[in-house]
Structures are given as structure tokens and as C-alpha cells.
Amino acid sequence: MRLLLMSDTHLPRRARELPAPLLAELPRADVVIHAGDWVDTATLDLLRSRSQRLIGVYGNNDGPGLRARLPEVAHAELDGLRLAVVHETGPAQGRERRCAERFPDVDVLVFGHSHIPWDTTAATGLRLLNPGSPTDRRRQPHCTYMTATVQGGTLDDVRLHRLPPRVPHAPRARA
Template sequence: MRLVIVADTHIPARARDLPEAVWSAVEEADVVLHAGDWIGTDLLHQLTERSRRLIGCYGNNDGPDLRAALPEVARATLDRLHLVVVHETGPATGRERRLATAHPDADVIIFGHSHIPWDTTTPRPDSGRPLRLLNPGSPTDRRQQPHPTFMTAIIQDGALADVELHQLPSPAKARAR
């Protein structure tokens, strides 16, 4: 099962559309996961139409229309893998412990808000099951990061594999071409 993982798209505030590389990945994916800060509902409608399956939550910058359409925390089980999608997770310090406590059944937690890519795996002393935390950064608003980013991954036999952070051209480099 092929996944595309995005967050903090901020469309139309920071960009008019997703970069073509993200749309290409969406077309090939079985599931698209979006961890909030959509800004406008147009992208929600486009991803719903163009993806096979969309799982997402709203973020702190999303208004009433998106909050009515999306949960604050989305949960899904894909091939026995328990996923949680949430926008805000608080400070980096203590994040793994905080999220393991808040979501004890999760195998993978996808989050956004910081625009900073994150990929950690932490053991859980109580269950022995590891917890994977992923933040794809932002494909449209890189802030202090060198590149806009998104992630892809594979779920196979109930496990997450082949997690890849994709760096996109920065907007200045893309315009220069």
C-alpha cells in the first residue's frame, strides 16, 4: 500500500497549488495522509477527487469549513497498522513520550505544524511495540528549511517501510528554470 504524507500546505495563502511532484505521487498512491493547515477547502476537494483514499485532520490555521469536514485527530488502520494523524504535538522535547501516552494504540503518528521534517522511532517500555513519528514538513511553505518537502512510504505486511523524505525545488530555484 503506497502512501503520500503531506502537511502545512497553506493553499491558497502560501501557494496556488501543490507542486507537480506531489500531484504525481498522489496519482500513484493508495492513500494520502494530510496533517492539517490546508487553509482553503479547494485542496480538500481536489485531493478527495484525485486520490484513492484521503485521511486528514484540520490544523490551527484552518477555518470553520475545514473543521466541519475534518476531525482534529484522524485515526485509521491500514493493513493492521494503526495510524494517527494530528496537526499539533507540542514542543520537540518530550514529544515521543507525550504522544505514546496520548495515543497508546498507535503504531505511527503523522503530524505537522512545525514545517520541519521529523522521522523518529521510539520504543515503548510498556508494550515493546515501537512508535514511529513522522512530520513531512511542507511542500509549499518551507520556512527555515532548505527545501519544501513531503513524504512517501509503503505499508507491507502490517509494517511501515520505505519512508522517504522528498525535497522539492525551493520556490526561487523553481522560478529560475
């Protein structure tokens, strides 16, 4: 089972659309995971229409329309892997301990909010993944997303993908 992980798309504030390389991954994914801060419902509708299965949560920048359609925390079992998705996990310091206490029956926690890619494992074995942002790199060198595979309850082949820099749209010429 192939997973596509993203977060913090912030459309249309940070970009006008999702990057083409990310959109090209949608048909290859069995499950698309979005860890919040969609900002617009159009992105949710787009991913729902193009995904075999979508697991998503709302983030701190998501308004009432998204909060009505998405949970704060999502749980799923994917081929024996116990997965949870949440937007915010608090400060980096102590994150593994806090999340392991909050999600004791989870194998993998996908989160967002910081726009900083993250891949660590807590002492309990909980794997924490933040795919960064495909549209708003903030202080990071690249916009990013992740892919992974799940087989027999095991997460494998976790990859962070760097996206090429966005090219600003040229102003329209006047006639």
C-alpha cells in the same frame, strides 16, 4: 500499499497551488495523508477528487469550513498498521514520550504544524513522522513531503522528498 504524506499546504497563502511533483504522486498513492493546515477547502476537494483514499485532519490555521469536514484526530488501520494523524504535538523536547502516552494503541503517528521534517521512534515503538511542508519551508532548506509503504502491518521505505524551489511568477507585460 503506498502512502503519500503531506502537511501545512497553506494554500493560497504560501503558494498558489500544490507543486507539480507532489501532484504527480497522487495517482501512485493508495492512501494520501494530510496532517492539517490546508487553509482552503479547494485543496481538500482537489485531494479528495484525485486520491483513492484520503485521511486528513484540520490544523490551527483551518477555519470553520474545514473544521466542519475534518476531524482533529484521525485513526485508520492500513493493512494491519495502526495509524493516527494529528496536526499539533507540542514542542520537540519530550515529543516521543508525550505522543506515546497520548496514542498508546498506535504504530505510526503522522503530524504537522512545525514545517520541520521529523522521523523518530518512541521507546514504546511508536513511529512519529512529520512530512514538513510542500509549499512553505520556513527555516528549512527545502519544501518537502514523504512517501512510505505498508505491508503486513509494517511501515517500510519511508522517504523524505525535497521539492525544487518555486519560481516566482513573472509580472504580466502591459499592452
